[in-house]
Amino acid sequence: MPDDSEWSEEISEIVDRFQSCFDDMERLELLFEYAEKHPSNLPMEMWNDENMVHGCQSRAHVVCSLNGEGGFMAEGGADAQIVQGLMAITAIAVNGQPPEKVAEHDPSYIEGMGLSRILTPSRANGFMNMVSKVKKEASSLM
Amino acid sequence: MALDVEEIRSHFPILQRILPNGKPLVYFDNAATSQKPLVVIDAMSDFYKQYHANAHRANHTLADESTAALEGARDRISKFFGTSENQMIYTGSATEAMNLVAYGWARYNLEEGDVVVTTEMEHHANIVPWQELSKEKGIELRYVPIDVENFTLDYDAMEVAIQGASLVCVGHVSNVLGVRNEIERVIEMAHSVGARVALDSAQGAPHEKIRFDELGADFCSIAAHKMAGPTGIGCLLVKSDALDEMGPFLTGGSIVKRVSKEDTLFQDGYAMFETGTPRMAEAIGWHAAVDWLEDNIDFKEAHDYVHKISSWMASQMRNIPGITVFGNPEKEESIGVVSFLHDTIQAQDLGYLLDAGGFAVRTGHHCAQPLMEAMGVGSTNRASVWFYNTMEEAEAFVAHLGNIVERFS
Numbered sequence: 238m239p240d241d242s243e244w245s246e247e248i249s250e251i252v253d254r255f256q257s258c259f260d261d262m263e264r265l266e267l268l269f270e271y272a273e274k275h276p277s278n279l280p281m282e283m284w285n286d287e288n289m290v291h292g293c294q295s296r297a298h299v300v301c302s303l304n305g306e307g308g309f310m311a312e313g314g315a316d317a318q319i320v321q322g323l324m325a326i327t328a329i330a331v332n333g334q335p336p337e338k339v340a341e342h343d344p345s346y347i348e349g350m351g352l353s354r355i356l357t358p359s360r361a362n363g364f365m366n367m368v369s370k371v372k373k374e375a376s377s378l379m
Numbered sequence: 380m381a382l383d384v385e386e387i388r389s390h391f392p393i394l395q396r397i398l399p400n401g402k403p404l405v406y407f408d409n410a411a412t413s414q415k416p417l418v419v420i421d422a423m424s425d426f427y428k429q430y431h432a433n434a435h436r437a438n439h440t441l442a443d444e445s446t447a448a449l450e451g452a453r454d455r456i457s458k459f460f461g462t463s464e465n466q467m468i469y470t471g472s473a474t475e476a477m478n479l480v481a482y483g484w485a486r487y488n489l490e491e492g493d494v495v496v497t498t499e500m501e502h503h504a505n506i507v508p509w510q511e512l513s514k515e516k517g518i519e520l521r522y523v524p525i526d527v528e529n530f531t532l533d534y535d536a537m538e539v540a541i542q543g544a545s546l547v548c549v550g551h552v553s554n555v556l557g558v559r560n561e562i563e564r565v566i567e568m569a570h571s572v573g574a575r576v577a578l579d580s581a582q583g584a585p586h587e588k589i590r591f592d593e594l595g596a597d598f599c600s601i602a603a604h605k606m607a608g609p610t611g612i613g614c615l616l617v618k619s620d621a622l623d624e625m626g627p628f629l630t631g632g633s634i635v636k637r638v639s640k641e642d643t644l645f646q647d648g649y650a651m652f653e654t655g656t657p658r659m660a661e662a663i664g665w666h667a668a669v670d671w672l673e674d675n676i677d678f679k680e681a682h683d684y685v686h687k688i689s690s691w692m693a694s695q696m697r698n699i700p701g702i703t704v705f706g707n708p709e710k711e712e713s714i715g716v717v718s719f720l721h722d723t724i725q726a727q728d729l730g731y732l733l734d735a736g737g738f739a740v741r742t743g744h745h746c747a748q749p750l751m752e753a754m755g756v757g758s759t760n761r762a763s764v765w766f767y768n769t770m771e772e773a774e775a776f777v778a779h780l781g782n783i784v785e786r787f788s
Contacts, residue, residue: 261735295727317727
């Protein structure tokens with residue numbers, strides 16, 4: 238079982254929702270739902286080579302910054318809904334957190350959600366590359 | 380010989396697999412690689428357990444047995460492809476075989492300004508070697524376009540492109556569209572202008588019995604793993620007069636008569652091209668595969684069976700809202716491939732959603748980016764059928780795809 242001690246209440250609720258899914262199709266349907274409500278969506282016109290996440294079969298982009306209170310903010314956009322959904326949940330997990338904490342971010346909730354099987358490196362969906370990029374940018378914003 | 384699909388399936392252990400999500404595997408990724416019958420797995424395992432030793436140049440029993448198996452496989456496989464062992468070179472893959480044409484024949488025989496013709500429909504294996512050689516030697520590279528309305532090669536454009544050409548390189552069957560090109564016509568056209576023909580049969584050989592000597596192509600590349608054999612081995616079939624014009628490609632041990640500090644005298648014929656430790660286990664596995672195919676599969680019957688499934692799938696998929704099918708899988712000569720896209724569900728998402736139902740299909744550009752560009756898309760989903768698939772699997776696939784479209788678009 239993944240370590241859930243660092244999960245926020247919101248992330249714990251998300252994990253619970255995924256755990257109550259009947260099968261992979263339902264889990265993916267739920268992921269599509271989160272893709273629709275990305276809390277900090279990066280509009281397509283802002284996608285460029287500089288903010289591209291490498292290693293994705295699809296196009297994915299992340300822009301990281303600090304908000305007025307010094308909290309971390311990850312804006313993301315992808316053309317594949319599955320990637321966009323994962324970015325949305327990651328944004329829920331890291332947005333507003335101090336960059337020091339984001340730099341140490343552990344996306345253990347993916348395992349809790351029952352999605353780690355479909356996120357193997359060979360699927361080349363770039364999720365871990367996206368997390369690495371977020372953590373690296375958080376370090377540079379500290 | 381009637382095609383008994385249930386019996387055939389019983390030879391392939393992997394087809395009984397239940398995936399981690401509890402779904403039975405439906406394997407529609409055959410154009411990427413085929414599954415292996417148990418006899419192939421056993422033959423390779425037996426080699427490692429009983430008589431594994433490096434072939435050639437040794438006087439012990441195991442080396443004798445290993446050498447006999449390696450060369451016996453060459454004899455058997457070359458006959459299966461309608462030629463003789465002195466016209467077959469083992470390679471690591473069909474891609475390596477096409478590189479062997481580029482670097483073992485074209486580099487020695489073509490000069491600046493000479494023309495090589497390929498097509499927009501090709502796998503990268505039949506494009507990139509020519510681009511690289513073009514940079515090295517100043518060879519002119521011409522592309523025959525596809526007729527995007529009919530998803531065929533533009534043969535009128537080919538008539539023009541081959542004028543003055545030294546080599547015409549064409550795919551037997553498109554890995555993206557399943558289109559079976561008019562290779563007999565291409566060979567005739569090319570030979571009429573004095574050009575040699577290199578045929579990429581990586582996708583053709585699993586569906587059609589290659590009879591190399593009758594076909595008349597000068598070179599033909601084949602991959603074992605796409606036709607029930609193991610990965611890591613393929614071959615280049617070469618007409619003997621073209622073989623006489625070839626020079627070494629990869630160099631090192633095994634391919635030499637004598638090496639001094641100043642120079643090397645190379646072996647003759649196919650032996651000039653198989654450097655390093657031979658692919659013994661792979662050749663033995665491939666031998667078992669062609670034996671199995673010969674004993675169990677009538678290629679014409681298998682083609683008709685595969686075509687029945689893939690053409691039915693294509694016709695049903697065209698009725699699913701938002702699905703576009705590329706190519707003409709319904710055409711009699713098309714071979715087992717259905718490439719498709721949905722207009723709102725992104726290809727990668729669709730690949731995941733199909734996998735969630737247990738269906739293995741391929742997603743991406745299929746190493747054919749110039750073709751993707753000609754079709755105006757970046758990628759497709761591709762379902763590819765072989766003789767061990769069933770109509771029930773096809774029905775389940777179409778139903779699952781319909782369900783995905785209903786729930787996710």
